[in-house]
Amino acid sequence: MELTYLHEPALDSLSERLPCPTYRQEPxxxxxxxxxxxGFHRSHQAYYIRELLQKQDAFAWGISGVGLREGxxxxxxxxxxxxxxxxxxxxxxxxxxxxxxxxALREYLLAIDHPESVVGKLAHPxxxxxxxxxxxxxxxxxASTGEFNFENPDIQHELKHRGQPRTVFGYLTAALxxxxxxxxxxxxxxxxxNIQHNGAMAKKMLLAFAREQDPELGQWIEENVSFPNTMVxxxxxxxxSADIDYLKEKYxxxxxxxxxxxxxxxxxxxxxxxxxxxxxxxxxxxxxxxxSPYEKMKIRLLNAGHSVLGIPGALHGHPTINACxxxxxxxAFMRRFMDQEATPVLGAVExxxxxxxxxxxxxxxxNPNIKDAVSRICSESAAKLPKFLIPTIQENLSSGGSIxxxxxxxxxxxxxxxxxVSEKGEPLEIIDAMQPQLREAAQKTGNDPLAxxxxxxxxxxxxxxxxxxxxYVEYIDRICQGAGVRxxxxxxx
Ligand code: CS2
Numbered sequence: 048m049e050l051t052y053l054h055e056p057a058l059d060s061l062s063e064r065l066p067c068p069t070y071r072q073e074p075x076x077x078x079x080x081x082x083x084x085x086g087f088h089r090s091h092q093a094y095y096i097r098e099l100l101q102k103q104d105a106f107a108w109g110i111s112g113v114g115l116r117e118g119x120x121x122x123x124x125x126x127x128x129x130x131x132x133x134x135x136x137x138x139x140x141x142x143x144x145x146x147x148x149x150x151a152l153r154e155y156l157l158a159i160d161h162p163e164s165v166v167g168k169l170a171h172p173x174x175x176x177x178x179x180x181x182x183x184x185x186x187x188x189x190a191s192t193g194e195f196n197f198e199n200p201d202i203q204h205e206l207k208h209r210g211q212p213r214t215v216f217g218y219l220t221a222a223l224x225x226x227x228x229x230x231x232x233x234x235x236x237x238x239x240x241n242i243q244h245n246g247a248m249a250k251k252m253l254l255a256f257a258r259e260q261d262p263e264l265g266q267w268i269e270e271n272v273s274f275p276n277t278m279v280x281x282x283x284x285x286x287x288s289a290d291i292d293y294l295k296e297k298y299x300x301x302x303x304x305x306x307x308x309x310x311x312x313x314x315x316x317x318x319x320x321x322x323x324x325x326x327x328x329x330x331x332x333x334x335x336x337x338x339s340p341y342e343k344m345k346i347r348l349l350n351a352g353h354s355v356l357g358i359p360g361a362l363h364g365h366p367t368i369n370a371c372x373x374x375x376x377x378x379a380f381m382r383r384f385m386d387q388e389a390t391p392v393l394g395a396v397e398x399x400x401x402x403x404x405x406x407x408x409x410x411x412x413x414n415p416n417i418k419d420a421v422s423r424i425c426s427e428s429a430a431k432l433p434k435f436l437i438p439t440i441q442e443n444l445s446s447g448g449s450i451x452x453x454x455x456x457x458x459x460x461x462x463x464x465x466x467x468v469s470e471k472g473e474p475l476e477i478i479d480a481m482q483p484q485l486r487e488a489a490q491k492t493g494n495d496p497l498a499x500x501x502x503x504x505x506x507x508x509x510x511x512x513x514x515x516x517x518x519y520v521e522y523i524d525r526i527c528q529g530a531g532v533r534x535x536x537x538x539x540x
Contacts, residue, residue, distance in 0.1 A: 052128075053133070064298045064299070066148065067150075068097070070100040070106070076108075077111035079110045080169055081093075081178045082218070084114060084122060086307075087279075092239060094135060095327055105326060107325075110152045110153060111152075111168055112156070113155070113156050113158060113169075114155070115181075115213070115214065117159060122155070129302065133148070133305055134146055135147055135306050137308055138310075140415065146298070156168060162211070170222040172232075175322040175323050175324070176234055176235045179239060181215055183427065186240070194255070195255035202256065206256075206260060223268055224261070232271075233267075235324070238276075241345075241346060242434055243343055250274035275317040278315040281308050281313070282309045282411060284307055284417055291305065315333045315334075316335070346435055347438070348393075350431065350434075350435040351439065358460050358463055359377070359536060361425050363469065363470050364473055366421060367420055367421060369415050371421070378409065387449045388439055388440075391448050392443055392446065427479055428460060430481075454515060455539065459532045460499075461499035462526050463477070465486050496520045497516060500519065
């Protein structure tokens with residue numbers, strides 16, 4: 048059979064091969080503008096919207112995608128070619144793959160090329176929600192003070208040249224200011240990033256920027272925009288060429304950027320929307336008055352658990368999270384970390400059995416068909432660990448709880464930051480916006496064992512805590528003497 052290129056006119060013939068959207072002909076409006084259309088948005092929020100649209104419901108809630116960065120040029124090109132359609136491939140542990148075409152995205156705008164169209168879209172009365180997956184780094188806060196970072200050159204540019212937005216803050220304020228002037232209701236800002244209190248964080252940062260720009264606009268935003276906190280969850284590894292080839296072979300379908308994910312999905316949201324919302328409860332989304340315990344549980348167990356596997360995994364030479372889970376030392380170490388360090392400072396989460404939650408995490412991490420590369424997990428550790436792992440250490444230091452597993456991971460992270468090859472001799476691919484700083488600090492460790500911990504923007508005052516530094520330096524010494532990190536993990540079991 049001939050290959051079919053994914054785009055709107057091909058849907059008829061493709062629907063004989065795999066499930067395709069049945070709602071594309073409807074007069075779909077784009078009530079949601081999403082900023083940061085990566086794999087995760089496409090496997091998670093867009094999937095839920097697809098579920099609603101498939102029920103012939105909620106035609107006001109199509110999604111308009113926006114990319115703010117030069118790095119979004121490729122997704123822009125692919126989505127334009129494919130009429131915003133893409134394939135979602137759900138990988139089951141038994142090898143079954145459920146593939147379907149998702150049509151919840153209606154359009155995609157690259158802000159660098161079309162800044163006015165993006166502001167216009169955000170300011171349009173049909174836009175009721177602006178959702179975000181801009182990663183931890185996108186919130187532009189200073190990790191040690193938690194305050195908005197006005198020193199960022201893009202922010203300074205935006206403050207000087209109001210009509211030339213560059214960051215999410217410039218775009219949101221430009222659009223909100225236009226809405227205010229035109230008497231159009233504000234929108235809800237829905238953060239879907241892995242940050243505890245992500246809505247509150249989005250609010251604090253946006254208000255700091257807006258007040259600096261125009262105090263009255265800041266006031267209006269405070270009174271008219273809502274920022275519900277959310278907890279989002281679905282493991283979505285980076286798409287590989289093997290995934291693209293699979294679709295060609297199995298369905299004779301050419302999709303240049305499909306998305307792969309696990310079967311598990313969860314979205315918990317605080318029900319605080321100023322301009323309406325889709326009826327997501329019909330497709331399994333949980334609306335709760337306070338999302339904090341869920342976020343905390345997810346960040347401190349799932350996300351931290353990932354790093355606890357990923358950093359030593361990269362050093363040892365395990366390529367993926369599921370490969371780590373085939374190694375009994377890694378499995379036991381991660382579970383000890385979760386049971387003895389993360390759980391005791393977590394507190395109870397209403398309606399959730401934490402033992403079951405952790406068992407399920409082990410099962411999810413072990414899914415042999417997800418093949419989540421440790422390089423993805425280790426990427427941007429400087430933005431992740433201060434949120435995922437360091438608070439657990441700080442709380443255990445206050446309560447007298449165990450810190451031995453987590454301190455080994457911090458020592459391993461220091462070692463990793465200046466490492467070019469794994470213990471098996473394979474090159475390590477370190478992706479981190481702060482890599483120059485991390486490497487410099489790691490390199491000083493030979494002369495000053497605490498050099499890495501002196502990065503207060505990452506570790507706060509951890510360097511002053513003797514109990515922590517003692518444990519950390521012991522590991523640093525052992526690692527520097529050549530003890531493999533897996534051996535040190537095994538000794539703690
Ligand atoms: C991962 C997350 O990048 C990471 O560190 O832990 O991307 C994780 O896969 C998602 O949060 C799962 O919902």
